[in-house]
Amino acid sequence: MDYLPTLEIEAPKGKDVNAAVIWLHGLGADGNDFAPIVAQLDLADDYGIRFVFPHAPSIPVTINNGYVMPAWYDIKMMDIDRHIDAEQLLASARKALDLVEREIARGIDPARIVLAGFSQGGAVVYEAALSYDKKLAGLMALSTYLPTADTLEFNASQQELDVLVCHGALDPVVPESLGQKAVDDLKGFGLQPDYRSYRMEHAVCLEEITDIAAFLRKVLG
Secondary structure: OOOOOEEEEOOOOOOOOOEEEEEEOOOOOOOOOOOOHHHHHOOOHHHOEEEEEEOOOEEEEHHHOOEEEEOOOOEEEOOOOOEEOHHHHHHHHHHHHHHHHHHHHOOOOHHHEEEEEEOHHHHHHHHHHHHOOOOOOEEEEEOOOOOOOOOOOOOHHHOOOEEEEEEEOOOOOOOHHHHHHHHHHHHHOOOOOEEEEEOOOOOOOHHHHHHHHHHHHHHHO
């Protein structure tokens, strides 16, 4: 299997790993982007979590004049409807699920796996998690949107999936209205997402990190 390259941060040596958080970065970043947050989450060692931070491949991005950069899919126009390369997004979602399957092969119960993503990464994990045929522990969607809402084949295995949606009220890159629309789409699938808004732009803030830690304690504690 040709897996995405990843950065991994595991439970302290001597502690059994029994859960995983697979966390996708945003456009132009890489797997190192969110790694420093792990220490800030202040999760108990005995939670036994392996954090997996994949690196996106580098591809030309139309909105950046075709400049080659790490991206989960091409964005063709930055209008409110976000014209994207849907096939590339679906391919990235499959790659994310390959990492889920690898964690299962390593002995992790899928009900102890959380998918997380920021911006572009969030759009990918929305597609991956909601279509997956094994019940997951949770989904964290950060400053993102759900561009495949009309085509996504929601799997009944995720009917009771815990979902945390976080967004900046001042986000100039992915307007909060897109995050709120994703929440409406999730409710249309029968889910009850926990929606949190913060006085920030396209970023992550300390209050949000606190909420992420609480969510992980809830679904993995």
